Amino acid sequence: MEAAWIDSELERIHDLCAPDVVVHDATNPTPVTGPDGYTSYIARRTDTYPDLDLRIDEVTAVNGAVALYCSALAGPGDPKNEGDELTFTGIEVMQVEDDQNVEWFGTLVEDTSLEAFVEGFHGRVIRPGDPDYDDARAVWNGVIDRYPALIAKSAGVADVMDTVNFVREMDMLVSVRGGGHNVAGSAVCNGGLVIDLSEMNGIRVDLDAQTARAEGTAQWADLDWETQRYGLGTPGGVVSTTGIAGLTLGGGVGWLRCTYGMTIDNLVSVDLVTADGDFLTVSEYEHPDLFWGIRGGSGNFGVVTSFEYRLHPVDPEVMFVEALYPLDTAPKILPAWREFMKTAPNEISSQAVFWSIPAFPDFPEAIHGEPIVATHCGPVEKGRQALASLRELDEPLVDLSGPAPFTEVQQLYDPFFPEGE
Ligand SMILES: Cc1cc2nc3c(=O)[nH]c(=O)nc-3n(C[C@H](O)[C@H](O)[C@H](O)COP(=O)(O)OP(=O)(O)OC[C@H]3O[C@@H](n4cnc5c(N)ncnc54)[C@H](O)[C@@H]3O)c2cc1C
Numbered sequence: 561m562e563a564a565w566i567d568s569e570l571e572r573i574h575d576l577c578a579p580d581v582v583v584h585d586a587t588n589p590t591p592v593t594g595p596d597g598y599t600s601y602i603a604r605r606t607d608t609y610p611d612l613d614l615r616i617d618e619v620t621a622v623n624g625a626v627a628l629y630c631s632a633l634a635g636p637g638d639p640k641n642e643g644d645e646l647t648f649t650g651i652e653v654m655q656v657e658d659d660q661n662v663e664w665f666g667t668l669v670e671d672t673s674l675e676a677f678v679e680g681f682h683g684r685v686i687r688p689g690d691p692d693y694d695d696a697r698a699v700w701n702g703v704i705d706r707y708p709a710l711i712a713k714s715a716g717v718a719d720v721m722d723t724v725n726f727v728r729e730m731d732m733l734v735s736v737r738g739g740g741h742n743v744a745g746s747a748v749c750n751g752g753l754v755i756d757l758s759e760m761n762g763i764r765v766d767l768d769a770q771t772a773r774a775e776g777t778a779q780w781a782d783l784d785w786e787t788q789r790y791g792l793g794t795p796g797g798v799v800s801t802t803g804i805a806g807l808t809l810g811g812g813v814g815w816l817r818c819t820y821g822m823t824i825d826n827l828v829s830v831d832l833v834t835a836d837g838d839f840l841t842v843s844e845y846e847h848p849d850l851f852w853g854i855r856g857g858s859g860n861f862g863v864v865t866s867f868e869y870r871l872h873p874v875d876p877e878v879m880f881v882e883a884l885y886p887l888d889t890a891p892k893i894l895p896a897w898r899e900f901m902k903t904a905p906n907e908i909s910s911q912a913v914f915w916s917i918p919a920f921p922d923f924p925e926a927i928h929g930e931p932i933v934a935t936h937c938g939p940v941e942k943g944r945q946a947l948a949s950l951r952e953l954d955e956p957l958v959d960l961s962g963p964a965p966f967t968e969v970q971q972l973y974d975p976f977f978p979e980g981e
Pocket residue numbers: 735736737738739740741742743745746747748757776777796797798799802803804805806807808809810811812813814858859860862863864865977
């Protein structure tokens with residue numbers, strides 16, 4: 561992931577500007593393709609600033625992406641600048657495959673506007689070259705290697721509103737980062753601004769209302785920790801390091817799904833900053849259309865700064881079945897499991913998984929097969945009886961079933977999905 565600065569790449573970059581490129585910029589929703597891609601991107605800039613003198617200051621090339629750090633000087637003849645020379649900075653990122661540049665992302669921002677934004681920001685704005693730039697642009701999926709121009713780590717809602725207004729006025733590409741756990745890495749963008757909520761992760765349980773309010777970047781482990789203190793919970797995902805934000809906005813399916821539904825079934829309201837920079841509370845009763853959209857429509861309806869969830873009783877200890885059967889028994893196991901689930905009580909959420917047993921000390925060495933996994937949300941003894949038949953579908957290779965703390969069940973898969981790999 562480490563960026564190496566290669567000044568000698570400069571010449572190569574100029575050569576690479578000639579082949580076909582796709583230019584993404586916020587004012588042009590249809591990407592420009594063709595040999596003129598880069599030129600047309602610059603032309604849009606020079607329409608506003610006719611004497612723009614654009615320089616490529618630094619170049620870094622990593623894993624097929626080339627990032628250019630640019631600065632520009634607008635001549636005194638430019639209509640917007642009344643005789644003073646305006647300066648700009650930006651980062652432009654080109655994806656290069658087989659020496660063809662296939663996509664180009666870029667933003668140039670007037671220095672005075674950028675400085676005003678940074679000065680008014682209460683959190684931290686991280687730029688290329690800052691010591692924590694590489695850490696701040698890294699997400700859970702270590703394959704993702706993108707170069708944002710700015711990473712705005714918001715301290716609170718006011719920062720989010722200012723950032724949304726700034727990117728809109730600057731026509732910047734923007735992405736929103738919740739837990740940063742999305743496989744596609746959509747939390748970070750090349751050449752644009754990342755609205756990073758990672759400093760906003762407070763959680764408050766309201767026992768009277770039986771609800772919890774969690775800020776936009778909390779993880780499921782955090783929410784489970786706070787709610788289980790009172791024997792409560794709400795449906796999340798099966799990997800506890802997943803962000804509540806992206807998971808909730810995408811629907812949310814986890815171990816409590818058959819008992820209490822999907823995550824969005826338990827969403828009471830959200831606080832959200834719209835693209836206009838307005839702050840709204842959105843629920844079944846306030847802006848119901850928007851509420852419908854965010855429950856499964858993912859992240860494009862605004863920046864959610866906090867989520868309010870309905871809570872339910874969840875026993876601190878549950879019965880968990882993890883019986884792993886050999887692959888060749890699948891034709892027998894799967895129909896039996898399906899029959900079991902047809903009449904299983906709502907307390908049981910179960911999934912059948914085809915998996916190669918990982919080389920973990922919990923598993924006997926050199927066995928590969930498919931586990932059938934089930935969990936039971938309720939008293940342990942009741943669960944043990946209800947789930948017994950899932951452990952006897954055939955001769956298991958290994959049976960790791962037993963009572964377990966609910967928070968442990970929620971984290972059971974975490975080691976299989978380590979960050980950065
Ligand atoms: C190993 C693994 C296991 C998973 N298991 C489950 C599972 O059991 N159940 C399940 O339902 N899903 C599961 N997922 C999918 C997961 O829910 C999504 O990847 C989700 O997007 C992650 O949320 P995040 O906040 O961590 O992501 P991020 O990468 O931060 O965000 C992803 C996108 O969500 C949007 N977004 C994030 N935060 C906000 C916000 N505050 N306001 C507006 N938009 C926002 C943005 O568009 C952003 O690009 C799993 C994913 C992985 C990688």
